[in-house]
Amino acid sequence: MIPHPFTYHRAATLQEASRLLTELGEEAKVLAGGQSLIPLMKLRLARPAALIDLNHVPDAAYVERHNGHLHIGAMTRHSAVEESPAAAEIPILHDCAAGIADVQVRNMGTIGGSVAEADPHGDWAPVLLAVGAEVETTGTGGPRTIPMSAFIKDAFTTSLGPAELVREIRVKVPPARSAGAYVAFKRCAPVYPTASAAVQVTMQDDDFCVEASVVLGCVGLTPVVAAEAAAALRGQAITPHAIERAAEAAMNAAEPQADLRGSVEYKRLLVRALTRRALVAALARARGEHVEVSHEYVGR
Amino acid sequence: MSAGSSTVRIRVRVNGQSRELEIEPRRLLVELLREDLELTGTHIGCDTTFCGACTVLLNGKNIKSCTVFAVQADGGEITTVEGLADSEKLDRVQQAFADCHGLQCGYCTPGFLMSTRALLARKPQPTDAEIRKGIAGNTCRCTGYQNIFKAIRTAAGMPETNGDRHK
Numbered sequence: 001m002i003p004h005p006f007t008y009h010r011a012a013t014l015q016e017a018s019r020l021l022t023e024l025g026e027e028a029k030v031l032a033g034g035q036s037l038i039p040l041m042k043l044r045l046a047r048p049a050a051l052i053d054l055n056h057v058p059d060a061a062y063v064e065r066h067n068g069h070l071h072i073g074a075m076t077r078h079s080a081v082e083e084s085p086a087a088a089e090i091p092i093l094h095d096c097a098a099g100i101a102d103v104q105v106r107n108m109g110t111i112g113g114s115v116a117e118a119d120p121h122g123d124w125a126p127v128l129l130a131v132g133a134e135v136e137t138t139g140t141g142g143p144r145t146i147p148m149s150a151f152i153k154d155a156f157t158t159s160l161g162p163a164e165l166v167r168e169i170r171v172k173v174p175p176a177r178s179a180g181a182y183v184a185f186k187r188c189a190p191v192y193p194t195a196s197a198a199v200q201v202t203m204q205d206d207d208f209c210v211e212a213s214v215v216l217g218c219v220g221l222t223p224v225v226a227a228e229a230a231a232a233l234r235g236q237a238i239t240p241h242a243i244e245r246a247a248e249a250a251m252n253a254a255e256p257q258a259d260l261r262g263s264v265e266y267k268r269l270l271v272r273a274l275t276r277r278a279l280v281a282a283l284a285r286a287r288g289e290h291v292e293v294s295h296e297y298v299g300r
Numbered sequence: 301m302s303a304g305s306s307t308v309r310i311r312v313r314v315n316g317q318s319r320e321l322e323i324e325p326r327r328l329l330v331e332l333l334r335e336d337l338e339l340t341g342t343h344i345g346c347d348t349t350f351c352g353a354c355t356v357l358l359n360g361k362n363i364k365s366c367t368v369f370a371v372q373a374d375g376g377e378i379t380t381v382e383g384l385a386d387s388e389k390l391d392r393v394q395q396a397f398a399d400c401h402g403l404q405c406g407y408c409t410p411g412f413l414m415s416t417r418a419l420l421a422r423k424p425q426p427t428d429a430e431i432r433k434g435i436a437g438n439t440c441r442c443t444g445y446q447n448i449f450k451a452i453r454t455a456a457g458m459p460e461t462n463g464d465r466h467k
Contacts, residue, residue: 002326038328041326042328108364299436
């Protein structure tokens with residue numbers, strides 16, 4: 001399948017890409033890893049008149065830790081996050097990066113592209129919301145810092161301006177006794193998840209939870225922040241009963257749509273199970289245990 | 301107004317050989333390989349980023365060449381299935397797939413070989429779980445994966461399973 005022709009613009013810097021977006025207008029699209037855009041262009045569901053290629057921008061891919069934050073460059077491939085020792089110190093980031101699609105897609109797809117696309121089935125947004133990440137941008141109006149909670153506005157819609165690009169994702173390194181986990185279910189490796197749950201908990205000791213965040217993916221037009229699920233944990237001793245109540249609250253917060261991946265009822269039950277699993281893993285990690293979780297799929 | 305380009309000159313190294321080509325920017329890497337360079341060992345299967353038959357190595361990483369524009373690979377090093385054998389001698393991954401009959405019809409085999417090469421470069425002695433994860437972008441819908449597993453373990457020099465299959 002052959003995409004519609006387009007003119008090609010290779011950006012040397014993100015600032016140049018921003019200038020090009022201003023010049024070329026709405027008909028131009030930005031090419032990061034291309035793992036969503038290229039399939040759409042091949043199906044001619046997307047027919048941009050111009051592409052601005054970021055693949056040759058130097059120094060746009062990095063995972064670095066300084067000043068208590070993890071900094072991830074927009075053009076960092078998912079596999080680079082997966083393999084980064086710095087990112088492994090925040091295991092929820094590894095859970096996400098290591099399970100997106102398959103090896104080949106992770107070797108091309110970028111965290112900046114994923115966040116900017118804002119596909120309701122994307123993996124990064126719920127995780128970055130759960131850890132309270134910030135998006136650093138570059139644009140003709142100067143740099144901006146946008147909290148993830150204000151970044152995703154709607155399905156495929158962000159608060160980025162018309163000539164603004166994601167420059168970096170910034171995640172505060174969680175304090176001791178704070179840990180997260182991300183569990184997604186998908187039908188097979190290369191596809192988007194059917195549902196996912198990102199959980200971050202901060203514990204006072206092994207039992208008492210002082211802060212919690214529960215965010216669900218794929219069950220709304222944007223990631224669903226399950227406030228009542230978090231409230232069922234915050235300021236509570238975490239008993240099996242509390243875990244059940246949080247999972248139940250997450251299920252009730254989900255607003256799934258029936259599609260080829262499953263019915264509304266099925267997806268709600270899936271959310272309950274995934275939230276429970278993510279929570280159990282996050283609690284174990286907060287106690288200092290090593291737990292591996294990621295995307296679940298048939299044949300894994 | 302930036303004019304942009306309707307054709308682009310790119311330079312890539314393919315299987316160790318430097319190649320310079322003038323291409324349309326919409327040229328997919330798999331078309332560049334198959335049509336411009338006549339390296340038809342890389343197959344197009346689903347053409348929708350699922351099956352992995354078109355897998356090649358770009359700077360040592362396995363990628364789906366049906367979902368990469370050739371311009372993205374400009375300046376890069378590409379290895380296709382044609383680049384595995386040393387003249388007449390198959391490389392150890394190819395030899396293991398042949399010895400273990402690690403295929404059914406064989407259409408997807410070039411992609412499996414490239415993903416296996418990338419997997420063994422990252423993890424020379426993969427567990428069964430790591431093998432499953434490493435080839436998840438190639439396992440598609442036919443059967444016959446037992447022999448592919450055996451071939452990958454054989455290529456890694458450990459033909460017997462390490463036993464985590466039914467974990």
